[in-house]
Amino acid sequence: MFTSLDPATNHMCNYTQREYSCGHMRWLASKHCADYKERRKKCQPSIMDFEERPQAVCGNCRQPNEQPTSMTAFMRRLLPLS
Numbered sequence: 001m002f003t004s005l006d007p008a009t010n011h012m013c014n015y016t017q018r019e020y021s022c023g024h025m026r027w028l029a030s031k032h033c034a035d036y037k038e039r040r041k042k043c044q045p046s047i048m049d050f051e052e053r054p055q056a057v058c059g060n061c062r063q064p065n066e067q068p069t070s071m072t073a074f075m076r077r078l079l080p081l082s
Contacts, residue, residue, distance in 0.1 A: 011035050012046040019050070022057040 014031040030048060035041050 012044045013042075014048040015045045016049040016051055017047050018053060020053050020056055020058045020061070022061040024058040024060065026058060 011033055013029055013033050013036055015027045016030050018026045018028060020026075027045065027047070033043055035043050
C-alpha cells in the first residue's frame with residue numbers, strides 16, 4: 001500500500017500495536033493525520049511500530065490490586081497534608 005509523504009494528502013493516522021502477555025493487543029495513536037486533526041474524523045490506521053510487553057497484562061486482565069496508583073493518591077503520599 002502506498003502512503004503519500006505529503007501531510008496535506010496523508011489520510012492515515014499512525015499507530016503503535018502493543019501486544020501483552022495475556023494475548024490482548026491495543027492500538028495507540030502515535031500521530032494523527034490532517035483529517036483527524038481538523039474534523040476529528042477517524043481514518044484508515046497505519047501500524048508503524050510494534051511493541052511487546054512480555055511482563056505485563058492489559059488493563060482488562062489486571063487484578064484490582066494490580067491497578068496503577070492514581071496520580072491523586074500518588075501525590076498525597078508525596079505531599080502529606082499537615
